[in-house]
Amino acid sequence: MEKIDYRDEGRFCSGHVACAGCAEAISMRVILNAVGEDTVGVIVPSCTAVILGGYPMSSTKTSFIHGTLESAGAFASGVKRALRAQGRDDTTVLCLAGDGGTYDIGLQSLSSAAERNEDILYICFDNEGYMNTGGQKSSSTPHKAATGSTPLGKPTRKKNMIEILAAHRIPYIATTSPSHLSDMAAKVKKAKSIRGTKVIFVLIPCLPGWGVAENAAVKTARLGVEAGVFPLIEVEGGVKYSLTVDQKTRRIDDYLGEQKRYNHLSDEDRRELQEEVDDTWARLLARAEAGE
Amino acid sequence: MNAPAFNENLHLLNGNHAVAWGVRLAKPDVAPLYPITPQTPILEKLIDFQSKNEFDAELLTPESEHSAMAAAIAASATGARVFTATSSQGLLLMHELLHYASGARTPMVLFNVNRTPGAPWGFWPDQIDSLSQRDTGWIQFYSENPQESLDTVIQAFRISEAANLPVMINHDAFYVSHSIEPVNLPSAEVVDGFLPRIPREFQLGDDSGRSLGAPLDQAGWNLTRQDMDVAMQGVERLTAAAGGDWAKLTGRPAAPLELYRCEDAEVVFVTMGSMCGNAREAVDRLRENGIAAGLLKVRLFRPLPAEALREALAGVPCAIVLDRNYSPGTGGVLHQELKAVLFGIETPPRLHGMLAGVGGVNVPVETIEKLAAEYRNAAPSAQPIWVE
Ligand SMILES: Cc1ncc(C[n+]2csc(CCOP(=O)(O)OP(=O)(O)O)c2C)c(N)n1
Ligand code: SF4
Ligand SMILES: [Mg+2]
Numbered sequence: 020m021e022k023i024d025y026r027d028e029g030r031f032c033s034g035h036v037a038c039a040g041c042a043e044a045i046s047m048r049v050i051l052n053a054v055g056e057d058t059v060g061v062i063v064p065s066c067t068a069v070i071l072g073g074y075p076m077s078s079t080k081t082s083f084i085h086g087t088l089e090s091a092g093a094f095a096s097g098v099k100r101a102l103r104a105q106g107r108d109d110t111t112v113l114c115l116a117g118d119g120g121t122y123d124i125g126l127q128s129l130s131s132a133a134e135r136n137e138d139i140l141y142i143c144f145d146n147e148g149y150m151n152t153g154g155q156k157s158s159s160t161p162h163k164a165a166t167g168s169t170p171l172g173k174p175t176r177k178k179n180m181i182e183i184l185a186a187h188r189i190p191y192i193a194t195t196s197p198s199h200l201s202d203m204a205a206k207v208k209k210a211k212s213i214r215g216t217k218v219i220f221v222l223i224p225c226l227p228g229w230g231v232a233e234n235a236a237v238k239t240a241r242l243g244v245e246a247g248v249f250p251l252i253e254v255e256g257g258v259k260y261s262l263t264v265d266q267k268t269r270r271i272d273d274y275l276g277e278q279k280r281y282n283h284l285s286d287e288d289r290r291e292l293q294e295e296v297d298d299t300w301a302r303l304l305a306r307a308e309a310g311e
Numbered sequence: 312m313n314a315p316a317f318n319e320n321l322h323l324l325n326g327n328h329a330v331a332w333g334v335r336l337a338k339p340d341v342a343p344l345y346p347i348t349p350q351t352p353i354l355e356k357l358i359d360f361q362s363k364n365e366f367d368a369e370l371l372t373p374e375s376e377h378s379a380m381a382a383a384i385a386a387s388a389t390g391a392r393v394f395t396a397t398s399s400q401g402l403l404l405m406h407e408l409l410h411y412a413s414g415a416r417t418p419m420v421l422f423n424v425n426r427t428p429g430a431p432w433g434f435w436p437d438q439i440d441s442l443s444q445r446d447t448g449w450i451q452f453y454s455e456n457p458q459e460s461l462d463t464v465i466q467a468f469r470i471s472e473a474a475n476l477p478v479m480i481n482h483d484a485f486y487v488s489h490s491i492e493p494v495n496l497p498s499a500e501v502v503d504g505f506l507p508r509i510p511r512e513f514q515l516g517d518d519s520g521r522s523l524g525a526p527l528d529q530a531g532w533n534l535t536r537q538d539m540d541v542a543m544q545g546v547e548r549l550t551a552a553a554g555g556d557w558a559k560l561t562g563r564p565a566a567p568l569e570l571y572r573c574e575d576a577e578v579v580f581v582t583m584g585s586m587c588g589n590a591r592e593a594v595d596r597l598r599e600n601g602i603a604a605g606l607l608k609v610r611l612f613r614p615l616p617a618e619a620l621r622e623a624l625a626g627v628p629c630a631i632v633l634d635r636n637y638s639p640g641t642g643g644v645l646h647q648e649l650k651a652v653l654f655g656i657e658t659p660p661r662l663h664g665m666l667a668g669v670g671g672v673n674v675p676v677e678t679i680e681k682l683a684a685e686y687r688n689a690a691p692s693a694q695p696i697w698v699e
């Protein structure tokens with residue numbers, strides 16, 4: 020069992036409206052806490068926006084602008100430039116978006132911000148679908164997962180956003196999980212200390228969207244990490260890959276078994292998914308070992 | 312507008328470079344820009360100024376106008392003075408965010424060069440790009456010439472920051488954007504004095520911890536529009552005041568509406584933008600030939616100066632609207648607007664709607680003269696008339 024060294028600064032408040040048991044709430048608490056007080060936030064439509072609260076309430080003490088779904092990278096750029104023009108270049112610009120707002124409709128504005136290496140800290144809460152609109156697929160939805168718009172399972176694989184962003188050669192990309200909160204805090208703090216575009220992906224098992232039990236969100240995330248489905252990594256400068264957890268200790272079945280979105284899988288399907296995970300893991304390991 | 316008196320501040324500038332000079336003098340903090348013909352010379356000139364250390368805004372060159380507007384909104388919400396420019400496809404790509412900008416009450420100035428939207432592709436002066444954005448909550452000005460474009464940019468920052476509403480200024484592709492005229496450049500001191508920095512009541516990152524744009528209930532959303540309505544209603548007065556102060560400083564008046572030889576006119580042309588030049592010339596020639604013609608130039612289109620328009624046109628026997636735009640299914644946009652404004656007044660003019668210059672076709676002075684001869688005693692038709 021991991022001992023967590025954590026002191027909460029009260030940036031995230033109780034009374035938020037996340038689904039009971041959603042691991043995004045605890046992730047937000049840790050992230051807002053790690054980023055600290057001198058921060059301006061950008062949020063785009065997603066579960067996160069709902070969790071932040073409706074006017075006049077807010078579940079955070081940090082100011083956020085609620086931007087448009089496809090514009091997270093551009094809104095964050097605008098905030099950053101305005102702060103810089105006012106001599107506040109050290110204020111952190113924190114941008115929160117879902118996977119739909121990152122992999123799909125917001126890809127263009129994020130790519131542009133990354134290409135300009137805007138000094139922003141971008142967090143993608145990756146629940147692998149459009150959950151705010153009731154659970155449709157996004158291009159982050161994994162192969163064979165059932166969603167509202169892929170009831171028979173998604174026929175294609177999850178888009179590899181890490182490689183897409185790495186190709187932009189931004190200084191820092193990482194993945195983290197609510198099952199590894201110290202890792203989450205450390206990566207956020209590290210990212211905050213770097214100038215330029217930083218992007219961190221947080222795995223968020225969605226209770227209704229994935230068909231996960233109310234008390235199983237963190238456990239599911241942990242199984243995802245341990246099975247190597249969601250490897251915890253860092254990519255520095257777009258080339259230097261490192262694995263935070265360098266062992267894959269389970270088969271994918273343990274992970275799939277927690278989620279109704281995979282109920283329809285045949286043994287053959289499971290074998291295929293295991294092969295995909297093994298292949299991705301091997302490539303990642305080779306990259307990490309090569310030191311780039 | 313009369314030719315400016317010669318002095319050492321007079322420069323030969325095309326319309327777009329006049330805009331860039333206005334922006335340079337207004338000193339925005341942030342300027343996200345994306346190129347499109349025929350707006351590009353504005354962008355180029357600003358980047359040229361910046362590379363010579365004459366303009367020190369944070370310039371952002373994102374991947375699209377959509378992101379340019381998103382960044383503009385966010386920067387304004389964070390307390391920055393913001394400028395951006397676009398045209399046609401770019402403005403239309405921004406559409407979602409135009410609503411957002413006014414709803415968020417973010418002041419900024421956008422310069423739009425009026426150009427035909429595709430399809431088919433064209434690069435010609437036509438105002439449907441901006442007129443089709445009339446319901447987005449932006450203040451809209453239409454400028455006739457380079458000097459007016461420069462002056463309006465500077466006034467627009469003052470109006471926008473006082474009303475907390477974004478301002479879109481428009482001038483016609485090529486006729487104004489690329490035609491070179493003598494332009495009087497105001498001094499930096501004059502502009503600095505005219506445009507003081509007003510501290511914002513709220514900005515992102517102040518220590519209030521407040522957020523902006525969070526979802527709210529029906530009644531609350533409704534109230535935001537009532538607030539916007541109050542702000543919009545103050546814009547005509549702000550425009551007149553800014554124009555009055557500007558006139559004192561520069562000798563160049565700038566009112567919401569301009570009336571040219573409308574006294575005792577039996578026929579008044581109503582139009583916007585570069586068309587006003589030829590219409591003014593036509594008025595002079597018609598008057599020489601014994602036809603009492605006048606011109607009503609609409610400079611402020613949103614909010615529409617309804618009372619002032621009624622006052623200007625009440626009792627005039629005939630008004631001919633020259634619309635360089637076409638709204639399919641109805642006709643010219645300014646024509647529709649005037650029909651609405653004049654409805655119910657006691658002595659309305661016979662109102663003729665002319666689709667004149669749609670797609671950028673030239674409308675010579677003689678054509679406008681002929682319209683007066685042909686229509687001033689005719690009964691108006693409900694359908695718009697295509698001017699050949
Ligand atoms: C332009 C636009 N299209 C559609 C929507 C509707 N919409 C709101 S949230 C959302 C899904 C977002 O999915 P994701 O980014 O993954 O966030 P999640 O809800 O899963 O947290 C959609 C499609 C919108 N707000 N804007
Ligand atoms: S819908 Fe899913 S991701 Fe969104 S708050 Fe609920 S459990 Fe969390
Ligand atoms: Mg999602």
